[in-house]
Amino acid sequence: GENVEQHPSTLSVQEGDSAVIKCTYSDSASNYFPWYKQELGKGPQLIIDIRSNVGEKKDQRIAVTLNKTAKHFSLHITETQPEDSAVYFCAAIMEYGNKLVFGAGTILRVKS
Amino acid sequence: NAGVTQTPKFQVLKTGQSMTLQCAQDMNHEYMSWYRQDPGMGLRLIHYSVGAGITDQGEVPNGYNVSRSTTEDFPLRLLSAAPSQTSVYFCASSSPRGFRGRPYEQYFGPGTRLTVT
Numbered sequence: 001g002e003n004v005e006q007h008p009s010t011l012s013v014q015e016g017d018s019a020v021i022k023c024t025y026s027d028s029a030s031n032y033f034p035w036y037k038q039e040l041g042k043g044p045q046l047i048i049d050i051r052s053n054v055g056e057k058k059d060q061r062i063a064v065t066l067n068k069t070a071k072h073f074s075l076h077i078t079e080t081q082p083e084d085s086a087v088y089f090c091a092a093i094m095e096y097g098n099k100l101v102f103g104a105g106t107i108l109r110v111k112s
Numbered sequence: 113n114a115g116v117t118q119t120p121k122f123q124v125l126k127t128g129q130s131m132t133l134q135c136a137q138d139m140n141h142e143y144m145s146w147y148r149q150d151p152g153m154g155l156r157l158i159h160y161s162v163g164a165g166i167t168d169q170g171e172v173p174n175g176y177n178v179s180r181s182t183t184e185d186f187p188l189r190l191l192s193a194a195p196s197q198t199s200v201y202f203c204a205s206s207s208p209r210g211f212r213g214r215p216y217e218q219y220f221g222p223g224t225r226l227t228v229t
Contacts, residue, residue: 004154006154009152032214032216034216034217034218036220041222042222042223043116043202043204043220043221043222043223044155044202044220045220046217046218046219049216049217089154089155091155093214093215093216097214098143098160098162098168098214098215099157099160099170099171099215100145100157100215100218101157101171102147102154102155102156103154104152104153104154105152105154
């Protein structure tokens with residue numbers, strides 16, 4: 001089955017700097033890769049996703065890149081703000097699959 | 113819309129007790145799922161449903177049962193609670209356009225924090 005590894009487990013950046021979180025997946029049949037943000041005491045919230053026919057997707061300060069050959073995808077947050085501090089999860093799923101597999105999560109701290 | 117609601121928010125059980133975690137959504141979503149979240153392990157799928165009357169096992173189904181008699185509700189039953197089931201439980205639902213019954217663009221509930229002593 002699918003296995004998703006996420007790095008780093010914790011990341012501290014200065015406000016205004018960029019943050020990058022990386023994930024690798026094992027199943028080459030995976031074709032949907034979402035990123036979720038979880039604030040303290042809340043459920044995860046989808047912030048951006050990408051499908052395998054796209055190499056990069058942007059939404060304001062966040063972007064996701066996908067390299068299907070290397071089987072990895074990354075989340076990029078530019079001009080970080082204190083409200084970006086949260087736990088971020090990547091995930092992957094096979095085409096026609098029913099089970100989303102999550103990475104272990106990254107704790108992002110933005111220092112002001 | 114209330115989105116995905118979960119009750120209770122907190123629960124303490126003794127080993128061997130049973131209970132049901134409630135999950136409801138008012139978005140007419142077909143796909144619903146239960147995850148548990150443990151430190152350093154991300155979210156692990158317990159059970160899921162692609163529609164009323166259809167359920168299947170996820171990654172860690174042992175000790176849990178589910179049913180889906182309506183589109184709106186997807187309760188999770190702990191049959192005989194064990195300390196290893198101490199965790200935070202999240203229910204999620206989705207029904208993305210063009211991907212019926214797939215866990216794309218999932219909406220998560222606020223979670224239930226369960227402690228088993």
